[in-house]
Amino acid sequence: MFASDLAAYARCTDHLDGTGIVATLEREIATITGFPYVLSMSSASTALTAAYDAMALVPGDEVIAPALAAAEAVGPLLRAGCTVVFADIEPDTLTLSPTAVERCLTPRTRAVVAVDVCGHPHDTAAIRDLADRHGIAYLADCAQGFGARRDSRATGYGADGCILSLNGQKDLAAGEGGLLLTAGRVRYERVLCAWQHPARQARELGPDRVNEFPQNGRINPLAAAAAVASLPAVLEGIERRRRRAREFIEALATSDIVEPLTIPETCEPTYPYLIVAWRSNPRPVELLTWLHRAGFPCTLRDLPIQPLHPLAKRQYPHQVRIPAPLVHTAQVRRSCCLEVRWS
Numbered sequence: 001m002f003a004s005d006l007a008a009y010a011r012c013t014d015h016l017d018g019t020g021i022v023a024t025l026e027r028e029i030a031t032i033t034g035f036p037y038v039l040s041m042s043s044a045s046t047a048l049t050a051a052y053d054a055m056a057l058v059p060g061d062e063v064i065a066p067a068l069a070a071a072e073a074v075g076p077l078l079r080a081g082c083t084v085v086f087a088d089i090e091p092d093t094l095t096l097s098p099t100a101v102e103r104c105l106t107p108r109t110r111a112v113v114a115v116d117v118c119g120h121p122h123d124t125a126a127i128r129d130l131a132d133r134h135g136i137a138y139l140a141d142c143a144q145g146f147g148a149r150r151d152s153r154a155t156g157y158g159a160d161g162c163i164l165s166l167n168g169q170k171d172l173a174a175g176e177g178g179l180l181l182t183a184g185r186v187r188y189e190r191v192l193c194a195w196q197h198p199a200r201q202a203r204e205l206g207p208d209r210v211n212e213f214p215q216n217g218r219i220n221p222l223a224a225a226a227a228v229a230s231l232p233a234v235l236e237g238i239e240r241r242r243r244r245a246r247e248f249i250e251a252l253a254t255s256d257i258v259e260p261l262t263i264p265e266t267c268e269p270t271y272p273y274l275i276v277a278w279r280s281n282p283r284p285v286e287l288l289t290w291l292h293r294a295g296f297p298c299t300l301r302d303l304p305i306q307p308l309h310p311l312a313k314r315q316y317p318h319q320v321r322i323p324a325p326l327v328h329t330a331q332v333r334r335s336c337c338l339e340v341r342w343s
Contacts (some may be wrong), residue, residue: 009225015040015218018200025224026179028231033154035162035181037188040219041195044165044178045142049076050217051161051180054190055137057082061110062321066096067309067329069115073141074308078316083108085321086309091328092262094275094335095122103324111137114159116145117305118337119270120263121155128158139163146172147238149268160184166227171270172234177223215262238270241342245271248340251294252276257287273337275303282336291338298338307332 014020018040026038028031039049057063059081065074067086074084088100094117101112114122126139131138140156142148143165148155151155156162159182183186193201193209195217199211253260258276263269284300291298307329313320 005225009221012221013199014221014224016195016199017203019203021224021228022219023227025219028228029164029179029181033069033162033181033234034157035154035183037268039180039183039187039188039191039196039240040224041178041217042219043167043176044141044163045072045075045182046195046217047163047178048072048139048141050191050195051139052080053194054161055111055139057110057194060108062106062108063110064101064104064112065308066115067307067322067326068094068117068305068332069141069308070143070305071308071311072143073113073115074312077113078312078319081319082110083319083321084312084316085109085323086312086326088324088326089117089328090123091331092264093117093119093120093122093267093269094328094332096127097328098123098126098322099128101127104321105134105136109134109136111139113139113141114156115141116148116155118144118275118303119148119272120270121145121148121150121267121269124150124156124158131160143170143178144272145270146170147235147270148152151266152268154171156181158225161187166223167324171238171272172227172231174223174226177219177227211314226302241271242268243275244340244342245269248274248296251265251296255287255290257283257290271340271342273301273339275335275337277331278336279332284336286323297341301339302335303332303335303337322324 014022022040030038062083062085063077064085068089085104087104088097090097096114114127138159140154140159140162145155146164162181164179166174193211195215198210249261
């Protein structure tokens with residue numbers, strides 16, 4: 001993108017009425033994910049807050065969430081006075097366990113939020129089935145899962161609302177930004193009226209339905225332009241990593257330093273890095289040396305997200321409930337990330 005392009009996008013008003021580069025981004029994401037309605041927003045955190053607002057939750061409502069997630073996944077709930085019920089995770093993907101969710105349900109449960117972890121997609125089909133059976137809403141926080149698939153479909157495809165992130169740490173990096181995806185027209189319009197500019201509301205809904213006092217949740221057109229420009233290379237890079245990761249996982253299975261990686265057959269992560277668990281005591285130098293000799297030069301880093309329940313319980317002691325032992329969540333202390341040089 002040239003300087004003249006940047007200057008043009010900085011002056012444009014596409015973000016006010018949802019046209020131009022903003023509309024292009026939303027069309028591209030709708031095509032990739034299969035969601036019919038997409039709203040570009042200022043950040044994934046803003047998109048999450050807007051999605052929760054659209055659920056019309058009230059203080060005292062219970063929402064089930066994974067104990068391992070980024071704080072932003074439950075922050076809006078706690079600030080709104082909801083009770084967050086922390087459930088355990090799956091040992092292979094570190095995402096929300098549908099079985100654990102079943103144990104957390106009560107008559108006050110209004111929603112479940114499932115979170116993708118380090119490129120691993122959660123079990124959308126199982127969570128969707130559970131939500132339907134119990135009559136609760138299902139939100140998918142896929143900020144860390146853009147490009148991931150489950151059952152050959154985009155992560156979160158069955159959710160009432162799905163969140164993607166465009167910040168600088170993600171694959172589809174646009175500096176900052178977020179996307180709210182939904183299959184429900186009513187939910188889309190509700191968020192549109194509450195968080196987008198009146199010009200966009202009037203264009204899409206008609207002048208009689210304009211809310212003149214929305215919150216400013218719209219994306220910066222520069223971010224939209226950056227996302228559109230980088231999208232083809234990002235998708236190609238994810239597929240390249242998937243192919244290389246298969247070789248990496250096979251090689252890692254022969255090591256006696258970390259546990260073998262077991263990824264469900266229907267799960268297609270994006271592998272920004274690989275999460276491994278030590279077999280016994282951590283032996284980082286030995287592992288990195290072994291991998292380098294095997295043709296997989298890596299660096300080692302801590303898991304970028306940690307269990308949320310201790311911090312949430314300290315800050316919001318009356319809004320946190322943990323109905324069952326968090327066995328697999330506790331075991332993540334044995335895990336680390338391998339940042340692989342995939343090229």
